Amino acid sequence: MQKVGKRNTRSLAWIISIVLVVSVVLSACGNKEEEQANGSNGNADDPLEVSIMTITPSAVPAADDNVIKRAIEKATNSKMNIQWVSNNIYGDKLNLTLASGDIPDLIMINDPFGSTFTKMVKQGAFWDVTPYIKDYPNLSNGIPDIAWETTKAADGNNYGIPRPRPVTGDSFFIIRKDWLDKLNLQVPETTDELFEVMKAFVEQDPDGNGAQDTTALAAYISPDDLGWGGNLGPVLGAIESSFIGINSSWKWDESQGELIYRELLPEVRESLQYLTKAYSSGMMPEDLLSLKLTQARELFKRNQAGIIVDKTGTMRKIYADDLKKVDPSFKYTDFYPLTNLNGYNPKGAGYNGILAIPASVPEEKMKRILKLVDSWMNPEVFEIQQFGIEGTHYEVVDGKKVANNEKLTADNASDFNHIVNVIDLPWDTTGETDEETQANELFKKVEAERDKTSVADLSAGLQSETGQKVLPELNKKIQDLKAKIILGREPIEAWDTFVESLRNDPNVQAMSDEMTEAYKKRNGH
Amino acid sequence: MSSHGQRMNTVKGKQTSARSKWLNLLSSLRRDQSLYLLALPGILFFLVFKYIPMWGIIIAFQDYSPFRGIQGSEWVGLLHFTELFANPDFALLFRNTLAISLLNLILFFPFPILISLGLNELKSVAYKRLIQTIIYMPHFLSWVIIAGLTLLLFAKGTGLINELFTLWGWQRVDILTNPDSFWVMVTLQAMWKEAGWGTIVFLAAMASVDTQLYEAARMDGAGRLRQIWHITLPAIRSVIIVLLILRLGDIMEVGFEQIFLMYNGAVSEVAEVFDTYVYRTGIEQGDFSYSTAVGLFKSVIGLVLVVVANRLVKRMGQEGVY
Numbered sequence: 001m002q003k004v005g006k007r008n009t010r011s012l013a014w015i016i017s018i019v020l021v022v023s024v025v026l027s028a029c030g031n032k033e034e035e036q037a038n039g040s041n042g043n044a045d046d047p048l049e050v051s052i053m054t055i056t057p058s059a060v061p062a063a064d065d066n067v068i069k070r071a072i073e074k075a076t077n078s079k080m081n082i083q084w085v086s087n088n089i090y091g092d093k094l095n096l097t098l099a100s101g102d103i104p105d106l107i108m109i110n111d112p113f114g115s116t117f118t119k120m121v122k123q124g125a126f127w128d129v130t131p132y133i134k135d136y137p138n139l140s141n142g143i144p145d146i147a148w149e150t151t152k153a154a155d156g157n158n159y160g161i162p163r164p165r166p167v168t169g170d171s172f173f174i175i176r177k178d179w180l181d182k183l184n185l186q187v188p189e190t191t192d193e194l195f196e197v198m199k200a201f202v203e204q205d206p207d208g209n210g211a212q213d214t215t216a217l218a219a220y221i222s223p224d225d226l227g228w229g230g231n232l233g234p235v236l237g238a239i240e241s242s243f244i245g246i247n248s249s250w251k252w253d254e255s256q257g258e259l260i261y262r263e264l265l266p267e268v269r270e271s272l273q274y275l276t277k278a279y280s281s282g283m284m285p286e287d288l289l290s291l292k293l294t295q296a297r298e299l300f301k302r303n304q305a306g307i308i309v310d311k312t313g314t315m316r317k318i319y320a321d322d323l324k325k326v327d328p329s330f331k332y333t334d335f336y337p338l339t340n341l342n343g344y345n346p347k348g349a350g351y352n353g354i355l356a357i358p359a360s361v362p363e364e365k366m367k368r369i370l371k372l373v374d375s376w377m378n379p380e381v382f383e384i385q386q387f388g389i390e391g392t393h394y395e396v397v398d399g400k401k402v403a404n405n406e407k408l409t410a411d412n413a414s415d416f417n418h419i420v421n422v423i424d425l426p427w428d429t430t431g432e433t434d435e436e437t438q439a440n441e442l443f444k445k446v447e448a449e450r451d452k453t454s455v456a457d458l459s460a461g462l463q464s465e466t467g468q469k470v471l472p473e474l475n476k477k478i479q480d481l482k483a484k485i486i487l488g489r490e491p492i493e494a495w496d497t498f499v500e501s502l503r504n505d506p507n508v509q510a511m512s513d514e515m516t517e518a519y520k521k522r523n524g525h
Numbered sequence: 526m527s528s529h530g531q532r533m534n535t536v537k538g539k540q541t542s543a544r545s546k547w548l549n550l551l552s553s554l555r556r557d558q559s560l561y562l563l564a565l566p567g568i569l570f571f572l573v574f575k576y577i578p579m580w581g582i583i584i585a586f587q588d589y590s591p592f593r594g595i596q597g598s599e600w601v602g603l604l605h606f607t608e609l610f611a612n613p614d615f616a617l618l619f620r621n622t623l624a625i626s627l628l629n630l631i632l633f634f635p636f637p638i639l640i641s642l643g644l645n646e647l648k649s650v651a652y653k654r655l656i657q658t659i660i661y662m663p664h665f666l667s668w669v670i671i672a673g674l675t676l677l678l679f680a681k682g683t684g685l686i687n688e689l690f691t692l693w694g695w696q697r698v699d700i701l702t703n704p705d706s707f708w709v710m711v712t713l714q715a716m717w718k719e720a721g722w723g724t725i726v727f728l729a730a731m732a733s734v735d736t737q738l739y740e741a742a743r744m745d746g747a748g749r750l751r752q753i754w755h756i757t758l759p760a761i762r763s764v765i766i767v768l769l770i771l772r773l774g775d776i777m778e779v780g781f782e783q784i785f786l787m788y789n790g791a792v793s794e795v796a797e798v799f800d801t802y803v804y805r806t807g808i809e810q811g812d813f814s815y816s817t818a819v820g821l822f823k824s825v826i827g828l829v830l831v832v833v834a835n836r837l838v839k840r841m842g843q844e845g846v847y
Contacts, residue, residue, distance in 0.1 A: 096808055100591070120591070285682055287676070290789060472805075476805075483789075
């Protein structure tokens with residue numbers, strides 16, 4: 001008996017061990033096999049299997065069996081495996097993905113001049129699409145030259161397809177016109193007037209609920225925004241830029257014949273004093289540093305802030321419909337974009353990120369991916385994400401498509417703009433109500449006005465080797481110090497000391513020289 | 526039992542001891558083969574998932590590029606380490622990491638012991654269970670949730686506590702963006718989250734104390750505190766020491782998630798620790814080799830501390846971790 005029992009335990013031990021070992025080995029191999037299956041796209045007529053990573057602006061991203069996704073797949077003969085990543089963390093997620101070496105076939109690079117991507121491009125990790133573009137009519141004609149131009153790497157090649165955006169209608173101040181009207185105020189045209197408006201928004205109870213519970217500017221400072229608008233991000237950066245009058249980290253100094261680094265400009269100090277005063281007067285959220293982009297937007301959506309910084313076209317998709325629930329009297333035209341401040345407004349770079357293809361993708365498949373983007377840009381395909389599917393998302397009335405926006409939003413239709421977006425109007429064209437038409441008229445007028453004063457980023461696409469190395473740390477230091485000064489933790493004199501140290505920093509000097517050289521070379525000086 | 530091996534040793538003496546050791550091992554392998562077999566998956570697990578990946582640290586001595594891989598990347602020797610030590614922020618990183626860790630050691634570490642001692646004295650089992658359940662709960666919340674709760678409670682503008690303070694006519698307090706309170710805040714946060722969970726192991730150790738010892742002490746007239754001091758504490762001493770040594774190994778780890786989530790520009794000079802620095806340089810800036818070097822440096826310090834502490838404890842006549 002005992003002997004039998006012992007043998008039993010022994011064989012049981014063998015079985016358990018083998019099962020466990022096999023499962024460990026299998027789980028380690030699993031990924032490889034899957035990859036191989038994905039990589040083989042033997043027949044050119046089979047749907048193209050492609051993995052994609054991009055931003056989603058929605059809290060709940062489109063599911064794998066989303067109807068709009070299915071329709072686009074069918075129209076482009078593809079099978080997409082999309083990783084939607086939240087706006088708040090895209091930068092980190094992107095770097096993690098690049099670090100892992102396991103890069104999706106089509107990956108959205110939000111900053112084509114970021115250090116990780118540039119480094120990897122230099123090592124040949126991504127396809128240079130320059131020689132192929134001419135074969136695809138929509139890529140070569142549908143994406144404006146300025147977008148191709150400003151996304152060129154240091155060697156003059158394009159390592160990705162730019163996601164085109166209109167150069168007009170870049171992120172700038174948008175103000176609650178109904179609040180202005182209620183308090184008998186004019187649309188501000190200078191930073192001083194803006195200050196008065198912000199003051200009124202805080203003190204004079206614009207929402208009329210009898211309590212001083214509103215702030216003026218839905219602002220936030222986040223470490224994700226390093227390098228953006230003086231490292232202060234889109235909102236406070238827009239104020240700083242209005243002081244300087246440039247949309248860039250560099251200003252061309254005609255008398256010296258060189259580019260001056262933004263932080264060395266005296267206007268930065270002025271704007272810091274302005275922001276410090278605005279913060280201490282409650283014109284922006286007290287928890288400025290703890291907020292993220294989505295939380296700042298919430299303030300505006302919840303009727304708690306009167307000014308935001310965003311693109312004109314974001315009106316309904318992001319803000320207006322939510323705001324109407326809280327404040328039913330809000331009209332689309334109350335979402336009022338400013339034309340300029342101190343005579344300045346920014347001109348867009350013509351793109352918002354690029355779509356890169358890793359070099360590990362075989363040439364044939366890379367071409368098919370280019371083809372996918374190209375055919376996606378065809379009007380009949382692009383209309384799928386614009387209007388959805390007939391009968392479900394829109395009806396044809398008098399020969400015009402009238403979309404059911406709620407249904408479109410529910411099906412994440414506009415999320416697909418974060419993969420392929422055909423550059424057209426920066427505002428929504430799906431609606432046909434009077435209110436919407438009026439809003440679109442207003443936006444068109446504003447765009448035309450803005451066009452007269454908009455300033456382009458003169459350093460877009462220029463690179464400096466030293467900058468690549470020192471900027472990440474430097475940007476962080478600058479943001480930290482500016483944040484502390486705005487919060488009143490450090491006196492403005494701390495900025496003077498810092499600027500002095502920047503002036504004497506050999507790295508800053510080298511970076512300025514390299515940028516100046518690159519600028520002169522490009523502009524044919 | 527293993528008389529065979531013993532005999533070999535004594536007969537052949539030192540010269541063949543190496544050979545006899547092998548024979549010894551073989552015979553015990555044969556004898557306990559089913560036990561070793563059962564251990565095999567565990568050994569394999571550690572090999573595959575813990576030891577083999579350790580080869581990755583060689584990228585600390587390279588200029589590693591994920592595209593080129595370890596084989597294709599250039600060797601740079603100790604460059605990343607010298608860069609780290611020469612970095613003007615190094616002293617700051619070291620100070621912050623150590624400060625948060627030491628605060629943890631002084632405030633956090635004894636806290637679960639104190640709670641367990643208190644719980645151990647409770648007579649009502651039902652009440653004890655209730656308290657235990659309540660204090661375990663925060664352990665199951667993720668840091669993201671806790672950071673969110675902290676924001677909701679303590680935010681200067683909209684935080685619940687500050688709303689109450691204004692209601693009572695007090696000054697608003699600034700906790701989240703105040704460099705003076707950051708270290709204490711993260712320590713208290715960690716205590717709130719983990720102290721209850723930490724009591725488990727101490728309570729288990731206390732449960733194994735022979736109740737006759739308490740009875741005898743009571744007969745001798747020892748009060749509650751005396752009993753704790755002379756019976757309970759000595760009984761759990763070895764557990765405390767083992768946990769303390771293990772804690773020392775993690776002295777350079779202050780919990781990345783927590784610090785990262787509570788981090789903001791205004792507290793950067795007290796909140797930047799090695800963990801967040803590794804993340805920033807490695808993930809955000811793509812300097813994988815450099816951040817691996819920083820991580821390796823951190824681990825070496827932890828290893829040295831564990832070895833030293835273990836030696837000390839053994840010299841004092843206690844049992845260490847190995």
